Amino acid sequence: MPRSIWKGAISFGLVTIPVKLYSATEEKDVSFRQVHPKDGGRIKYKRVCEKCGEEVPYGEIAKGYELPDGRMVILEKEDFDQLPLTTTKSVEVVQFVGEDEVDPTYFAKTYFMEAEGPGTKPYVLLRDALIKTGRCAVVKVALRSREALALIRPVDGVLRMHTMLWPDELRDGAFAAPPADVTVSDAEVTMAQSFIEALAGDFDPSQFHDAYREAVEEVVQSKLTGVEVAAPEEEAEEAEVVDLVAALRASVEAAKKRREEGAKQAV
Template identity: 35%
Template structure:
């Protein structure tokens, strides 16, 4: 996994266009070191989502909330959330109880350990994000990236995104640090109950000549990974049909959303000093919510938050001023026309 992560930093014409829009902003923390970063989605979903339409009018067809026993429609105020505790037996939870159980949003990627990158099976990987340094954090970012490359390590971390806590692994990939969300240990099924052959050639009953021919065949078919050579043929065929219909005028233009504003900059705490203090004080506990690492993050992001608050206040004042001027402008226009 380590070699593949290092070699996959090159781009290809077949790859989807990148996005500079940040989906999350916070900081990577370990010891007393913090690295202000932004998360960017590393993948572009290509699933085709077909909507239901009324073929007579083209109107969208919606869904109704139906009581599965009576078949009657249920109003939203009469619907509660519940989990099946036993077969056919549910325990209901209120919105307040569910909200109370949500993990506290910290805006930090808390690295709890550094492990050999080859120790983590691919089956645990779920969704990748590119990270990029912000608030003058480029040097600290590069230091962590190069240290991980040279040691063959990856950072195992916890992060809360959209009120959901994730296990994650931070891996160097070309010029970037990739944060790959992971499945929890109890979400990956064991292979113990599967009828698998023994894990070595001798125990599996393989002969040397058989293994030699298999390796020769693999060598004959060996190549290099090129992402643009692998495409979803079904997706391409459907989109070709959609494009033909759109050119015939059967399409609607979607309104493009504005990009989120960039956060204001802030100074980065001296890296060398933090590294020395981290080594002297030992590894900081990821469970200490009031620990030095979190205080360092708060110190760094504080000026940015204040700057953002000032920007919002100025923008709000501008809008209010414009609103007050608008009636006056209308009145002046009417007076001019009357004259």
């Protein structure tokens, strides 16, 4: 059972729902240590004050807010505890929206919400009401020393909360748009649609895996056992194709072939 990272309550009109938050995700990236290659010793860093040169223990490090003129304001734990926020221990519902109205680019992190004590019945009430109306709750909440927008939605009987970025934290991506004078023909679009249909299917995340992490772990085992890793087969280089329709037609055939081979292996 994971540990809850936050306790508070959802303010649903005049109804209060005590809840606990649990992180819904965990990173499983490959982790490396910085070491001295001569003897394998780990490299350690010292926290040194730039003014007096003293090494400062982690427990004695404070948070400083630097003003534009260079002045530094030191903030203590008590300052954060006294922040004038109504959302420090509550999840305040501010709006109900359709799930498709929120751009996924806004999502930052996902949490499971668990009802606590007497909160079970109002939790179920909110969950079922969201399901019946087909809407999600936009809320404000303070987590990890900052206030955030979040979206609460029912998934598999559980309320999930997705913290969101603020609008001014999203960059303008207009620079990445292709020039307006670049166009494609109907034939090219039709062939692209055929390729999309050839790879269309229901999303099943269990069918995918992290090949990079597996390859690194295989190399690590090779180092330990002294058994060399088999070199991957080199794929034949394909000639550059200028004709988009021809390239997509070949892609469709290759996709169909992969799907047929996958179906045979499944049997």
